[in-house]
Amino acid sequence: MSAVAAPQVFLLPDLGEGLTEAEIVGWRVAVGDVVTVDQSVVEVETAKAVVDVPCPYAGRVVALHGAVGEVRPVGQPLISVAALDAGPDAPAEPAAHTTYREEERAGSGNVLIGYGTGHGGSGRRRRRPRPAPEQPVAASEQQSRADAGRQPVAPVATATPAPATTVTPVTEAVRMAGGAPLVLSPIVRRLAREHGLELAEVRGTGPGGVIRRADVEAAIAAAAQPAPQPEATALPGTPRPVDGPAGADVIIPLTGVRKVIADKLSRSRREIPEVTIWVDVDATALLETRTAINAARPEQPVSILALLARICLSGLRRYPQLNSRVDTEGQRIIQSAAVHLGIAAQTDRGLLVPVLRDASALTTTELATALAETTAAARAGTLPPARLTGGTFTLNNYGVFGVDGSTPIINHPEAALLGIGRIVDKPWVVDGQLAVRKVTQLSLTFDHRVCDGGVAGGFLRHVADCVEQPAMLIAHS
Structure with missing residues (x-):
């Protein structure tokens, strides 16, 4: 009589930089279901995004480790899968079992959707009548997990x-x-x-x-708003009652993305001696340049943000000190060889900063396309965690909120952030004559440890000159 093969136990994989746990949002399979290699088996929410987790094994699900709403640490069991020939009476928790880390070479090597082989199954499941197998959980919890998986x-x-x-x-x-x-x-x-x-x-x-x-x-x-109070009838001269508290x-x-944002901003304030400088600029020529580009190539429109990104990349070539980070443990400043441009994006889940890697290698049209796709994916919550880390310089268009200026907090561990206010009509002196121009305010917040005011002022002035005279961008490219 042959021995029953031990189920393979898939551990919650590494979810990206700094992520050590994930909350189970919903199981996509139930105990007894048959799964294929790379089939999505569970949806989890990390501090960065909501992602599907595929299983690197094929077989029959014999155990789900964790209930919906439970937070699981990275490296802990997530799902146990038995070979199809193991029979319906295979134990759910054998004394010795094989883990994903021990046999990842035998599986697909896939970690998250969008990583790995990408040749897995379609995600459909086959079902067959089966008795409820033994699970290391209470019967009521077992039923709720099975329901959630269906x-x-x-x-x-x-x-x-x-x-x-x-x-x-x-x-x-x-x-x-x-x-x-x-x-x-x-x-x-x-x-x-x-x-x-x-x-x-x-x-x-x-x-x-x-x-x-x-x-x-x-x-x-x-x-939480107070309920409207009926108007009381009072005698003449009787003082009106004072309104009560606004409610509970x-x-x-403070969990998930909100907690990560709070921790990161607090650390930035603690560690970085930041300074903000700003300048008002005439953006009329920049808007005219954008109009001319889009008229010539309407099938590939370019946004103002893409042009500003191109200008920033030009400035960082001249002033690479701002494309740096401070290694406090090693007591050194590290200037990045490539520019990984972060774009601050407001989403329903909070402020996220998706990153365009090697942005300096992109053309202006490619920048515009990448910016549009990346910000849309960030707002939809579909970006993998790796796309939300590793930036070296951030561009923040807070003008979309209808404000002129800001003193933003640097996205730790970066060393600088350029902010753009709203573009509005203002009186402006042009060649000694008063005119109405499209004016915006640019602000640069920088880490005073990586450079002094001369470098920061030079960078901001270069950006401002290119906004006012886009031909300068061609001259210095």
């Missing part, structure tokens, strides 16, 4: 419901009692539960009426 959970940023089929049941993970409301994300349900909010009273704005995180947050904010405090857990 209904794919859409990414938080997009909240697109899975295509309907004639055999997939609507489970508790998606539809609550009474047939409504629709909630695809366990994080949304948990947020509502923490604030005592009834989801049945929330109007979903997602596709098909799906309740999104933004819907719950809006309902929480509305609930809103508690927002």
Whole structure:
């Protein structure tokens, strides 16, 4: 009689720089399902993004390690898969088992969607009637995990419901009692539960009426507003009552992306002696240049942000000190050979800084395309964690918020950040005559450890000159 093969245990893989854990958003498989190599088995949320995790093994799922909403450390068991010939009575937790790290060469080597071989299965599952196998969890938790696995959970940023089929049941993970409301994300349900909010009273704005995180947050904010008080009848001369408190405090857990942002900004303030300088510039010629470029090539439009990125890259070639970082442990300054340009992007999940690697190697048209695609992916929450780290210089267009200036915090461990205010009509002196011009304010925040005011001022003046006279960019390229 041959020995039963031990299940292969897939450990939660390395999720990128500085990420040591992930929260389980939803299982895409259930115990007993048959999976193929590189099939997505679970959706997790890290401090950087919501990502699908593919399994490097093929076989039958015998155990899911972790419930929806649970935070799992990197390197801990995530899912156990037995060979198809192991039989339905294979133990879920053998005394000795094989892990993904021990046999990654036998699998695909894939870590996250977008990394690795990319030749895996389509993500569909085959099911067959089966008795419920033994699991190292309580029966009620086992059932909830199985339910969550039968209904794919859409990414938080997009909240697109899975295509309907004639055999997939609507489970508790998606539809609550009474047939409504629709909630695809366990994080949304948990947020509502923490604030005592009834989801049945929330109007979903997602596709098909799906309740999104933004819907719950809006309902929480509305609930915190004081209820209107009826007008009381008072005797003449009686003082009106003083309005009471505005209502209960809103508690927002400092977790996920918000926590990473807070930690990074706090560290930047603690470690970096930053200075901000600024200058008003006439951007009329820059706008005219953009119009001329787009008229000549309407199929490849160029944005103002792309032109400003090109100008920054020109300035960093002349002043490479600003394309640096300070190694405090080694007591040294490291000037980066390549410019990995970060673009500050406001998203529903907070302020993110996606990175365009080797930006100086791109043409202006390629910069425009990369900027549009990258910022769109950041707002949709589909960028892998690796695209949100490793920048060497950041461009921040806070003018989109209708403000003129700012003293932004440097994106640690970078050494500088250029900010752009709104472009508005202002009176401006041109050749001794007063005229109405398109004016914006540029600000440069820099780490005083990497350079002095002469270098920073030279860089900002070069950028300003190129904005006012785009021909200067060609002359110094």
